[in-house]
Amino acid sequence: MKMVIISLLSVLSVLSIMCDDGFPSDYLYGQNAARADVGVKPLKWSKQLTRMAEKFLNKHIIHCLQGQLVARYSIYHGQNTARIPGFENLTAIHQAVEMWVEQKRYYDYESNSCIGGGNLCHSYTQVVWKDSKEIGCSRVTCRIGGSLVACIYRPLGNVAGQRPY
Numbered sequence: 001m002k003m004v005i006i007s008l009l010s011v012l013s014v015l016s017i018m019c020d021d022g023f024p025s026d027y028l029y030g031q032n033a034a035r036a037d038v039g040v041k042p043l044k045w046s047k048q049l050t051r052m053a054e055k056f057l058n059k060h061i062i063h064c065l066q067g068q069l070v071a072r073y074s075i076y077h078g079q080n081t082a083r084i085p086g087f088e089n090l091t092a093i094h095q096a097v098e099m100w101v102e103q104k105r106y107y108d109y110e111s112n113s114c115i116g117g118g119n120l121c122h123s124y125t126q127v128v129w130k131d132s133k134e135i136g137c138s139r140v141t142c143r144i145g146g147s148l149v150a151c152i153y154r155p156l157g158n159v160a161g162q163r164p165y
Contacts, residue, residue, distance in 0.1 A: 022093045027137040027151060030097040031127045034104070038165045040130045049136025049152040052077070057140040057150050064142035078132055078153030080123045085146035092147035093139055100127050112163050125164040129157025 024045040032042040056073040064083050072079055082096035103124035106115045114121040126132070137151035157164060 021139050022090055026090060026093045027097060027135065030101055034101045035128050038128050040128055040165050043135040044133060046134040046136045046154065049134055049154060050138055052152045053136050053138040053150045057138050057148055060148060061140050062143050064144055064146065064148045066144060073152055076156065078126045078129065078156035078158065079150060080126055081148070081150045083146060083148050088141040088147050093149055096149035100124055122158050126153060126157040128164050129153070130165045131155050132157050
């Protein structure tokens with residue numbers, strides 16, 4: 001009986017970690033809906049890219065990119081990163097994905113540029129980049145509060161001179 005209780009507690013512990021970090025569907029649903037809206041095939045989940053996202057986030061967990069330009073994990077992969085103050089659970093994941101997808105309003109397909117200049121739409125264009133096939137994401141609770149969410153894409157998007165779809 002004691003062994004059964006210990007095993008059950010171990011399973012519950014693992015599930016709580018998974019639920020805190022989210023399931024692949026928490027990251028994929030909104031992004032694949034945005035891709036479907038523009039006729040792009042859905043992203044597939046990659047455990048390897050998830051480990052890369054975890055490594056990136058663990059490197060930045062102390063300051064959570066506060067007041068910094070967004071660092072990149074690799075020049076060979078696409079990446080979206082969001083700092084979500086005040087939320088340390090699944091809400092942060094959904095807010096991050098929503099924030100990236102909502103950047104669609106700043107993207108002008110005709111000119112293939114962000115409205116108003118700058119890169120206010122680059123997270124959106126990475127989400128819908130037709131050549132990106134795989135994604136891996138993770139979330140950490142920042143030591144200063146809030147969450148940091150990152151998704152790594154393969155192959156990378158936002159290639160100069162090319163359209164996302």
